[in-house]
Amino acid sequence: MTVRVPTSGSPSGTEGARPDDARRHNRSAVLRRLHRAGPCTRAVLAAELGLNRSTIKAVVDGLAESGLVSERLPSKRSGAGRPSLLVLPNPQAAVVLAVDIRVDRVSMAVVGLGGEILGRLSWRLKVGVEKPRDVLTRVLESAPMLASELGSLVVGAGVSVPGVVRRPDGLVREAPHLHWVDVPLGEQLAAGLRVPVAVANDAELGALAEHTRGIARDANDLLFVECDFGVGGGVISGGSALRGAGGYLGELGHMVVRPEGLECHCGLRGCWETEVGGPALCRALGLPADTARGELLASLRELDADPVEALGRLGEFAGWLSLGLINVVNLLAPELVVLGDPLGALPGPVLDTVVQRVAERSMVSRAIGHTGVVRSSLGRDAQLVGAAELAFDPVLDVAAGQNP
């Protein structure tokens, strides 16, 4: 089947319900469950979604007729008796393109229904001099190559950008470390790829990725902190991603924590980013500000084996990191804070210090009992995984709504 995604939004919660809403809702719920959590039996679907078995049968049969799922015997038998069929998402039934634009690198992947990365490629950028047009051209050239190998039609694309993005049309309002201002990336990519394109902030996608497929799957309230050069945050609250007005939520890097501190590119002084951003981390390690990520991570790994040296070099850094995290925990009350790369690669003793300070000094962490501060489990792939989920979101609704 070909899945077509309309450009208009979905109905809001204030509207009335129409007759076939329930049927579409159930198809979408089953498809989302399979896409996010993987294959399972009809019985598990019925139990998890609170639907009776005949409804599940009708929904699964419909999705199978559409080619979106199939059923097969499990490869391992469990227990005696006839094994139950597993319902599986068909990866090739809906394929999306994920693009992760960073300050020093672009990564692309084709991701199938169910979340499997079916193909990928990446290339380096010259930091701060790469024009949006050049990145756009290369993405557009690479996309058909990636997709054609699979013989699959791409039905949507998601893009991660290290900057402030206007969500409705994917305008990159400001990506300071790329030196991009008002780049209509979403529109240009959509015109070139001829599929719906969603663009979002890298930290927001990190949060989405860790929430759907990473370490924060069980957390309803979480904060993902991204510090690839600049510092940003992605927030899931009550199970939903927060966007804020125009989609601009999460600029934690521009929280002033040291009014007499360094000047920041945003015009303020003493922003958190000036103390814990990529260049600040390099500074603390005695490396040049433009050190390649690989080298920075290697340097952090080395310190892992030497607690005294690690705390000596990164003690002050850990102090500012803790202070900002305490602020954000007091504001947002996450149950879990996930540190993206390179913060996620901080040496053990340094991370332990941060964890302990947040636990002891944040009023809200004390009230909750404990706010966890953990390393990202998806690492460098977090944004790519998040961009794919962003692209899948409308696809899952539409696919579920279409008749076989």
Added chain:
Amino acid sequence: MTVRVPTSGSPSGTEGARPDDARRHNRSAVLRRLHRAGPCTRAVLAAELGLNRSTIKAVVDGLAESGLVSERLPSKRSGAGRPSLLVLPNPQAAVVLAVDIRVDRVSMAVVGLGGEILGRLSWRLKVGVEKPRDVLTRVLESAPMLASELGSLVVGAGVSVPGVVRRPDGLVREAPHLHWVDVPLGEQLAAGLRVPVAVANDAELGALAEHTRGIARDANDLLFVECDFGVGGGVISGGSALRGAGGYLGELGHMVVRPEGLECHCGLRGCWETEVGGPALCRALGLPADTARGELLASLRELDADPVEALGRLGEFAGWLSLGLINVVNLLAPELVVLGDPLGALPGPVLDTVVQRVAERSMVSRAIGHTGVVRSSLGRDAQLVGAAELAFDPVLDVAAGQNP
């Protein structure tokens, strides 16, 4: 009819839909619309909720049979022809108790369906020495008096507290300026009143009130800043109130903005609350820290007429207020910041300074185009109105779900 509210939660979005969900959804949508936005015709209901007229007729007839709404001719005729009937919520059909506990005062009100305050009373507290037991006793004694005058059965209660509240059971975890710690206020009030009781943070209820019945009705993303002694924030994001883990979201007062600043009762140094809380405002005005609210507000009103004196006295205060607001705007990207009392009573030139600084210096405000910073329109009633809405929330669902 008597509305009964179950204590368990409502079904989550991940569950499947059941046959009568659509009918209940529509009844609830109509009842909420009438409760929040006031009387209107069936045609307006149909248009706003996207339902056809026969569905609206069935829903309104059902709600009228339950006694929740009535229909009558408008008092003013508009245009020629037969005037359309207005559908009105019946205030006495569902009445809730709203309680606003402040550091220096408790206010109570009985509020009817549709949001009208049907009766109220209040009394002063001795700052910092009032025991939870004494407040509880007086609330329990006052409630029947307030309700019996109306001859209405109270179906729920909402309580505003200046502290960190665990939402599921209404435990007041920490209300620093009341010196309350771990007070099971929700459970004790529910036992005494024999109705469901919801307890929430005062700033959270301020946000809810301004969003449903105040200046922020059209804002989907807003921040309410409360500074009655301590400083707290209530956040509505994408139209929904944010809670965070355990309901502890919004402790903006304990965002460190001045690491070398004053010690705060929370154990940190330089919290925003130490620079812009009630005592800091009194300090800036040359008043004792425990100045009564009325006197403080009078002092602010006086300065309104003298811009030079106002900026002279409150210039530094405005600076710290702006800095904290810039931080929170960068984090949460609200389209509107509503200042509750007494911040909402700041002299015009001081407020203008704050508005201008946030507009110019916040990266996110610049990206959005402009983040409004405005005075609360409900003033001292914001928490009472919010507490009533908190109590009405489950009532509206249950009332809508019950058969006539």
